[in-house]
Amino acid sequence: MKLKSILALITILIVNVNFTSKIADTSSLIVWSKISHNFGDIKQGQVMETEFTFQNLSKDTFILENVQGSCGCLASSWPKQPILPNEKGSIIVKFDSQGKSGNHLKSFSVFTNLGAYYLEIKANIIKN
DSSP, rough: OHHHHHHHHHHHHHHHHHHHHHOOOOTEEESSSOEEEEEEEEEEEEEEEEEEEEEEOOSSSSEEEEESSSSEEEEEEEOOSBBTTEEEEEEEEEETTTTTTTEEEEEEEETTTTTEEEOOOOOEEEEE
C-alpha cells in the first residue's frame, strides 16, 4: 500500500513540475505594439505607410528572415541585423491603393527564427 502511495505522489510531482515549466517558458516572447492597423477612408491612388514596432523580451536573439505581403500592392522593410534580448525594432509597411476601391484587408506574414507572426492592414478606398 505504501509503495502505491509513493508512486502516485512521485507521478503527481513529475506531472506538476513538467506542467509548471511549460507555463513559465517565455523564451520566445516577442511583444508587438499592434498587429493590425486601419487607415480608414483613403483616396484611390494614395500610398499609405505605417510602422509595426516590437520588442524582444525573450532570452534569444530575434532574427527576421522574411516579410511577405498578401498581394503586389504591399511593400515592407525590416531590420536585417539580429535583435538582441530587450532590444526593439520595427517593420515599415506600405500599401498602394492604385486601381482599388472599397474595403480592403491585407496581411503580412513575418517569418523569424522564433516562429511566424501575422500583421494586417485595413483601408476603405474611395474612388476619385
